Amino acid sequence: MKQVSFRISHRPEIEYERVRELSIAYDKVSGRIEARLVVEVKTRENDGTGKAAVDLGETVLMACTFDDGNVILYSGRLIKCIRRYWQKVRANLKQNSRSWKQIAHREKKQIEHLLHVATSHFIEECVRHGVKEIVIGNLNGIRENIDYGEQLNQRLHVWPYRKLINMLKYKGELAGILVRDNVDEGSTSITCHACGKIMASNRRHRGLYVCSCGFKAQADVNGALNIYERAYKVSPVKGSSGRVARPAVVSYRLGWHGVAEPKHRDKTLCASA
Numbered sequence: 001m002k003q004v005s006f007r008i009s010h011r012p013e014i015e016y017e018r019v020r021e022l023s024i025a026y027d028k029v030s031g032r033i034e035a036r037l038v039v040e041v042k043t044r045e046n047d048g049t050g051k052a053a054v055d056l057g058e059t060v061l062m063a064c065t066f067d068d069g070n071v072i073l074y075s076g077r078l079i080k081c082i083r084r085y086w087q088k089v090r091a092n093l094k095q096n097s098r099s100w101k102q103i104a105h106r107e108k109k110q111i112e113h114l115l116h117v118a119t120s121h122f123i124e125e126c127v128r129h130g131v132k133e134i135v136i137g138n139l140n141g142i143r144e145n146i147d148y149g150e151q152l153n154q155r156l157h158v159w160p161y162r163k164l165i166n167m168l169k170y171k172g173e174l175a176g177i178l179v180r181d182n183v184d185e186g187s188t189s190i191t192c193h194a195c196g197k198i199m200a201s202n203r204r205h206r207g208l209y210v211c212s213c214g215f216k217a218q219a220d221v222n223g224a225l226n227i228y229e230r231a232y233k234v235s236p237v238k239g240s241s242g243r244v245a246r247p248a249v250v251s252y253r254l255g256w257h258g259v260a261e262p263k264h265r266d267k268t269l270c271a272s273a
């Protein structure tokens with residue numbers, strides 16, 4: 001008989017009431033044995049009434065809109081970089097070989113860490129904004145943008161997003177926030193938030209959405225505003241100026257030790273002429 005010992009790390013910010021279960025599972029991809037501790041925790045009180053919407057993507061990992069029309073963006077560049085790097089390394093190795101699996105494991109751990117950084121920060125922002133409900137657009141839009149050198153299959157391509165949604169769900173629940181991910185994104189990325197026109201050609205390169213009505217916005221900002229409107233049947237509006245929001249956009253970069261504060265609050269990214 002072989003003896004196996006585990007070191008279980010827990011999240012210091014979460015107090016748990018009791019241990020419910022310890023499960024030990026074999027991870028097929030990494031070839032490792034993993035232990036999971038299932039604990040019961042107390043959820044935080046939440047008497048907020050606010051709403052938020054999230055658009056998931058690659059270059060911009062999350063574009064998040066609040067009721068006031070303000071938007072925060074979390075850059076996906078570091079995650080994209082890491083995935084590309086490890087894919088290049090893996091390309092020279094035999095699939096499912098020992099070293100291939102080790103690399104897959106390292107990649108997974110690095111990505112998961114960054115997803116924790118982003119989701120924890122966003123849930124705290126939601127608490128600060130008095131958010132009680134979050135909707136997330138579905139993953140259909142993400143399929144379009146596969147441009148990795150190595151042909152990735154769909155399952156591998158979307159796993160960070162599934163992971164991210166799961167993190168938002170459980171972290172949201174701990175903060176007393178309901179998280180839904182069943183909103184049909186449909187044509188939200190090609191619809192103009194200002195005039196409602198649906199034009200595929202409006203989605204210009206470099207991530208800018210430009211409409212003939214004069215509306216110009218970062219494409220992910222436009223997408224998030226539309227997902228909000230679709231989910232809640234009302235547009236996030238700042239002030240009484242009507243339907244067209246002029247959101248202040250704050251972009252965050254992800255780092256290993258947390259979210260980097262933006263150098264400047266960029267309002268020029270979203271403006272209606």
Ligand SMILES: [Zn+2]
Binds near residue numbers: 192194211213214215
């Ligand atoms: Zn328009």
